[in-house]
Amino acid sequence: MTAIADNPATSTQTTSPISRRSQIAGRMVTGLVSILLLVDAISHLALPEEVTKASYELGFTDGDIVAMGVVMLGCLALYLYPRTAILGAVLLTGYFGGATTSHMIDEKSLSAGIFLPVVVGIAVWAGLWLRSATVRSIMPLVR
Secondary structure (H helix, E strand, O other): OHHHHHOOOOOOOOOOOOOHHHHHHHHHHHHHHHHHHHHHHHHHHHOOHHHHHHHHHOOOOHHHHHHHHHHHHHHHHHHHOHHHHHHHHHHHHHHHHHHHHHHHHOHHHHHHHHHHHHHHHHHHHHHHHHHOHHHHHHOOOOO
């Protein structure tokens, strides 16, 4: 029983407060990522020619493209609301995993198609890590 109480992952120890500088950096990263994702979601809903052409090449239909835009908006809303930010980040990670996989299947755009979703996924978590003590306690950089 004492092993559980001594485990830092299960103990109720207090975390140090996040510095103002870190909070600002986290909000800036989150803001930039959010703008990028919002533009992407709107482009999926508006169906401009460039988006539909690229999506058709990957095998998606108009309905699939609109559904991706709606899912992206939902995940983004969860990510931006503080109480559900971790859930939103997890769902966005899954979304980016799907984007990476769809580009891996299409061998023509392998390098560019894989690079961007991975980088944006890392930025999603970096922004959240910078501004959230909960995320820092779950994923500490240094033990």
